[in-house]
Amino acid sequence: MEEEVSSHYDSTTIALHWLTAGMVAALWCVGRVADFFPKGVWRTNVWSIHVSLGFAFVTVLAWRIVWRFFGRRRLPFPYPGLTHKLAAASHALLYALVCVVVALGVVNAFVRGFNLFDVFALPQFGDRELKTPITFWHGLFANLLMLTALAHACAALFHHYVLQDGVMERMIPERQIYVEEPDLDTLIEDGKGGRSSHT
Ligand code: HEM
Numbered sequence: 001m002e003e004e005v006s007s008h009y010d011s012t013t014i015a016l017h018w019l020t021a022g023m024v025a026a027l028w029c030v031g032r033v034a035d036f037f038p039k040g041v042w043r044t045n046v047w048s049i050h051v052s053l054g055f056a057f058v059t060v061l062a063w064r065i066v067w068r069f070f071g072r073r074r075l076p077f078p079y080p081g082l083t084h085k086l087a088a089a090s091h092a093l094l095y096a097l098v099c100v101v102v103a104l105g106v107v108n109a110f111v112r113g114f115n116l117f118d119v120f121a122l123p124q125f126g127d128r129e130l131k132t133p134i135t136f137w138h139g140l141f142a143n144l145l146m147l148t149a150l151a152h153a154c155a156a157l158f159h160h161y162v163l164q165d166g167v168m169e170r171m172i173p174e175r176q177i178y179v180e181e182p183d184l185d186t187l188i189e190d191g192k193g194g195r196s197s198h199t
């Protein structure tokens, strides 16, 4: 028996993809604007939001990676050859960059013994002086991630608006189409169907 091939990823993959996209964009924006806030309670709180969201993202990323390898619906590649290799390489690059940025962020938080909202300080590990180079590399890789994600989003929009090949739709939840059951009494009254028209 032939297996039916779906035209969409499963709902967990789709939810995790858009959650990742939203959280990465939010983390980058908060990371880039935090130092514009006045020193003191404001800046501490904005950085604390970044670090808390960062730890929440660690769980989303771990779930996404586990789901990708063990749970998600596998779809056939729409284009063979070089195009497929480029798409696979760009997805692998996105995963690699996300993992590097997150790893550097977590190390950064512990090297600083980061004080969350001036309420709870993380345990401090390693040489505090490392915070400057780690922040530099974390910020640099975060920028590279955003550039790669931008190119990836442009490619998805190109598929959608120019090639119109359904690749974008694979990452969008399947729409359920509900057909309203016709009211049997109305159909009989109208003489359009039902038992009476056959007898
Ligand atoms: C930071 C933002 C983003 C990241 C990190 C990201 C990452 C990824 C990754 C890794 C995949 C491959 C799926 C997998 O192997 O698990 C993927 C697929 C996909 N992404 Fe994104 N993405 C981002 C934003 C976007 C945006 C903004 C769009 C649309 C405008 C988009 C559209 C798609 C589509 C359509 C696919 C499915 C491609 C296919 O079926 O082969 N992504 N994304």
Ligand code: HEM
Pocket: 024, 027, 028, 031, 032, 047, 050, 051, 052, 053, 054, 055, 057, 058, 098, 101, 102, 103, 104, 105, 106, 107, 108, 109, 112, 114, 135, 136, 138, 139, 140, 142, 143, 145
């Ligand atoms: C993909 C996710 C992430 C992005 C896009 C991101 C982005 C950024 C950016 C742009 C900066 C500013 C760097 C600079 O000033 O040059 C920053 C700083 C920082 N990030 Fe992230 N980050 C992410 C994840 C994380 C995670 C998971 C953690 C820890 C749990 C974290 C902890 C930090 C810390 C401690 C700083 C320095 C704060 C300070 O200067 O006081 N980040 N991040």
